[in-house]
Amino acid sequence: MSEVEETLERVKIQAGVEGYVICSKQGQVLRRLPSMTQAQAEIYADFMSQLSRKARGVVRDLNPKNELRYLRLRAKRHEVLVAFDQEFLVIVIQRWTPAST
Amino acid sequence: MSEVEETLERVKIQAGVEGYVICSKQGQVLRRLPSMTQAQAEIYADFMSQLSRKARGVVRDLNPKNELRYLRLRAKRHEVLVAFDQEFLVIVIQRWTPAST
Numbered sequence: 348m349s350e351v352e353e354t355l356e357r358v359k360i361q362a363g364v365e366g367y368v369i370c371s372k373q374g375q376v377l378r379r380l381p382s383m384t385q386a387q388a389e390i391y392a393d394f395m396s397q398l399s400r401k402a403r404g405v406v407r408d409l410n411p412k413n414e415l416r417y418l419r420l421r422a423k424r425h426e427v428l429v430a431f432d433q434e435f436l437v438i439v440i441q442r443w444t445p446a447s448t
Numbered sequence: 449m450s451e452v453e454e455t456l457e458r459v460k461i462q463a464g465v466e467g468y469v470i471c472s473k474q475g476q477v478l479r480r481l482p483s484m485t486q487a488q489a490e491i492y493a494d495f496m497s498q499l500s501r502k503a504r505g506v507v508r509d510l511n512p513k514n515e516l517r518y519l520r521l522r523a524k525r526h527e528v529l530v531a532f533d534q535e536f537l538v539i540v541i542q543r544w545t546p547a548s549t
Contacts (some may be wrong), residue, residue, distance in 0.1 A: 358476075365491065374524060374525075375476050387488065393524050393525050394523045394526065396524075397524060418475065422491075422495045422497075423497075424490070433456050
C-alpha cells in the first residue's frame, strides 16, 4: 500500500481538498482523510458507490465495450471526483473556483 | 426564529440524524447541526441547492402547475432529505435501516 499512501499524501496537500475516501465497490470505507469522521466518510462511500454502480451500468448498456472510469459531480463551489479501480473507489471532495476570465 | 429553533431541536434528537443544514436558495448556509463543520455544511448546501434548482425546473417544465416540495436521495444506509420553502432549503442527512421483513 506504500504507493497508495504516497499518492494520498500528495492529494492531501493539494489546496482546496476537503476530504477523500477510499472505499470498496460495496461502499465499505478503507481509508479517509484523517480530519473526516468515520460517519462522514461512510455517507460519501454509501452514496458514491451506489451512484457509480448505476452510472457504470448505464455506460455499459449504451455500449458494452465502454467502461466508465471517472465521474465528476460539480456544484457552484465544490466538486466530488470519483475514480474507479477493479476493486476500489477513490472519492475526492474539493473546493474549486472558476477561472477568472 | 423560535419555532424554527424548536423544530431543529426535535430533528436533532431523532435517532440516526447525522446532520442538518438550512441554507438560502443560493446555497448560503444559515444554520447547521453544531457538530458539523462550516466546510461540510457548505458542501451539502452547494450540491443540494443546485440539484434542487434543476429538479424543480424539470417538474415545472413537465407541468407548470406542479411544484416540487420535497426531495429524497437514498443510498444503501443513508438518506438526504431536502424540503423547500419560498426562501430556504432544509437538508437533513440521516442513517436508515431497511425494515426487517
